[in-house]
Amino acid sequence: MRIQWFPGHMTKAMRMMSEQVAQVDCLICVLDCRAVSSCVNDNLVKIAGSKPVLYVLNKRDLVDQGDVAAWESDFAARGKACIATDGTGFRHRDKLIAKLKELNAPVIEKYRLKGVRKTVRAMVVGVPNTGKSTLINSLCGAKKTVTGNKAGVTRGKQWVTLSSGIELLDTPGTLPPSFEDGDKALKLAFIGSVKDDILDLVELAQEFIAFMQTHFEDAFLKRYGLEGFCEKPHDTLEAVCRKRGFVLSGGVLDVERGARAVIDDFRSGRMGKLMLDAPEVSE
Ligand SMILES: Nc1nc2c(ncn2[C@@H]2O[C@H](COP(=O)(O)OP(=O)(O)OP(=O)(O)O)[C@@H](O)[C@H]2O)c(=O)[nH]1
Ligand SMILES: [Mg+2]
Numbered sequence: 001m002r003i004q005w006f007p008g009h010m011t012k013a014m015r016m017m018s019e020q021v022a023q024v025d026c027l028i029c030v031l032d033c034r035a036v037s038s039c040v041n042d043n044l045v046k047i048a049g050s051k052p053v054l055y056v057l058n059k060r061d062l063v064d065q066g067d068v069a070a071w072e073s074d075f076a077a078r079g080k081a082c083i084a085t086d087g088t089g090f091r092h093r094d095k096l097i098a099k100l101k102e103l104n105a106p107v108i109e110k111y112r113l114k115g116v117r118k119t120v121r122a123m124v125v126g127v128p129n130t131g132k133s134t135l136i137n138s139l140c141g142a143k144k145t146v147t148g149n150k151a152g153v154t155r156g157k158q159w160v161t162l163s164s165g166i167e168l169l170d171t172p173g174t175l176p177p178s179f180e181d182g183d184k185a186l187k188l189a190f191i192g193s194v195k196d197d198i199l200d201l202v203e204l205a206q207e208f209i210a211f212m213q214t215h216f217e218d219a220f221l222k223r224y225g226l227e228g229f230c231e232k233p234h235d236t237l238e239a240v241c242r243k244r245g246f247v248l249s250g251g252v253l254d255v256e257r258g259a260r261a262v263i264d265d266f267r268s269g270r271m272g273k274l275m276l277d278a279p280e281v282s283e
Contacts, residue, residue, distance in 0.1 A: 003185035006175060007152075013174050014043065017047050017123065017174075021047055024051065025052075025120050026048075026051050026100070026120070026122050027051060028054045028100070028122045028123070029045070029053055029055050030132045031056065031130060032129075033057045033063045033067075034059065034062055034274065035190070037184075038183075038191075039127050043174070052104065054082070054083065054103050055080055055081065055083075056082075057082060058087045059086065059130070060084045060085060061086045063274070064275065071279050081099065085135065087131040088134060093139055100122060100166060101120065104120045120165060122166065123171060128194070128195075129151045129191070129193045131147075132171070136160050139162055139166075139168065140160050151173060151196075153173075154172045154173065157170065173193065186211070190211070190267075191267065191276070196263075201256065201259045204259065204263060205233075205258070205262045205263055206237060207233070209229070209262065223265060224239070224240045237262065238253050241255060244258065244261060246258050246261070
């Protein structure tokens, strides 16, 4: 399945971010814990240039905490600043602010010596739907930015001031103009970082079923009470429809509904805490 989604608003967003980077001290790159390496968009990292980048592994509530720790070690081993968060809660607020200040300590100190209290400005970037706007809201303790459970909610830039001497720039989620790695594109589609409207959901569900058959067989079979996978993912999807009673008039199986159910079950965590990308460096 070929995935390509780079609408005009992303071209504009990339231009805007390249212009705004001069105004900020650092970047906060928000990644989804379920597909950490797939969420890394090299074009966004390039925008940072020599400015420090804090990687936020968000949606940690959707994965196993041991897997989160493995990713934290991986980032540490590569000398990259990283913190794992749950953007919908406030639990990691103080830790994140402390980490941001630690990352910007040299510039804060430079200003302090001049007797000036430095406001740290950070541009929050990432692929769509990783929780950038939600994280900003939970950091400032108010619903300042628009959020939503689909890709492409934020369309323009928005500055938000925190009470702790920090200003955050919310940006639209952006993908690479084209994907060299088809698996990466698929994982981004599974987690909802590609707009569903441009995808054939039955095809996506079949790709997801094939992925589950290889990596998380038991979680999938258990969710639908199936004995095993069929040879073709489409037949497995039909088996799900039969189990769920997704049948149209005339006894035709409603595979569209089955596909939606499979994708939604994964995204909402009903299939278990599944991490699609494993860390590259182990402890
Ligand atoms: N389970 C869980 N859901 C989260 C978390 N953070 C954000 N979400 C949900 O993820 C969805 C996307 O959140 P947004 O903040 O709109 O994501 P975004 O990165 O700003 O998306 P774009 O503006 O489209 O790029 C929303 O439904 C949030 O409630 C989290 O830590 N855990
Ligand atoms: Mg947003």
